[in-house]
Amino acid sequence: xxxxxARASAEPLIIIRADPSLEGRFHYGPDGRAGNFIRGRxxxxxxxxxxxxxxxxxxxxxxxxxxxxxxxxxxGFRASHPMPFVPSEAFPRMWIGNAAKVGTHNDPTDNxxxxxxxxxxxxxxxxxxxxxxxxxxxxxxxxxxxxxxxHVTAPDLDAYPRYKEALAKALEAELGPGxxxxxxxxxxxxxxxxxxxxILVNYWWPESSPAAAP
Numbered sequence: 001x002x003x004x005x006a007r008a009s010a011e012p013l014i015i016i017r018a019d020p021s022l023e024g025r026f027h028y029g030p031d032g033r034a035g036n037f038i039r040g041r042x043x044x045x046x047x048x049x050x051x052x053x054x055x056x057x058x059x060x061x062x063x064x065x066x067x068x069x070x071x072x073x074x075x076g077f078r079a080s081h082p083m084p085f086v087p088s089e090a091f092p093r094m095w096i097g098n099a100a101k102v103g104t105h106n107d108p109t110d111n112x113x114x115x116x117x118x119x120x121x122x123x124x125x126x127x128x129x130x131x132x133x134x135x136x137x138x139x140x141x142x143x144x145x146x147x148x149x150x151h152v153t154a155p156d157l158d159a160y161p162r163y164k165e166a167l168a169k170a171l172e173a174e175l176g177p178g179x180x181x182x183x184x185x186x187x188x189x190x191x192x193x194x195x196x197x198x199i200l201v202n203y204w205w206p207e208s209s210p211a212a213a214p
Contacts, residue, residue, distance in 0.1 A: 008044035020059035024100040055196040064097030090205040104148035104190040109204040111183040115175045118198030125188040132166035152190040
């Protein structure tokens, strides 16, 4: 954290926070009209301070900054951390937080995600599993795209019985620092950060853009 704070810019970023009772799940609120978390803005130094404070809590608030443009908040990041396996127009974004969960969703772009700190567990479902994932409303959405109503870490199979069919098609991978995962466009994925401090760097690009050769 110290190295990150020393190199971070003062630009404010969006920080989200969820109550400890939610066990790190960023999701729809009870009425489905808003998220179950609050949003604020502050510099990365404030985010890191909050994460350090929550790190010793028995039941911490879930705190995260998601999809923050790396170059904006860590100037020079792209040059010092080149990624040879993505097209030139794909730029790095950072996901920084504690033990939190991003609900199952998909993106219309290819994606490479690299764990920089902590550990993350990815659960992937193919596009044809959509009908068994019980996707929620598009607006509002906790992640900017519809999110599954099923909590992967505590599924209610009485309420969502078809989810068993999705589980039969699921793939799971647990990544540590330096590990990366490729998520094809339209594949559904649930992401769980497993430690009190986690950083993920990801790259999105359209399927029509050829990735760089290894």
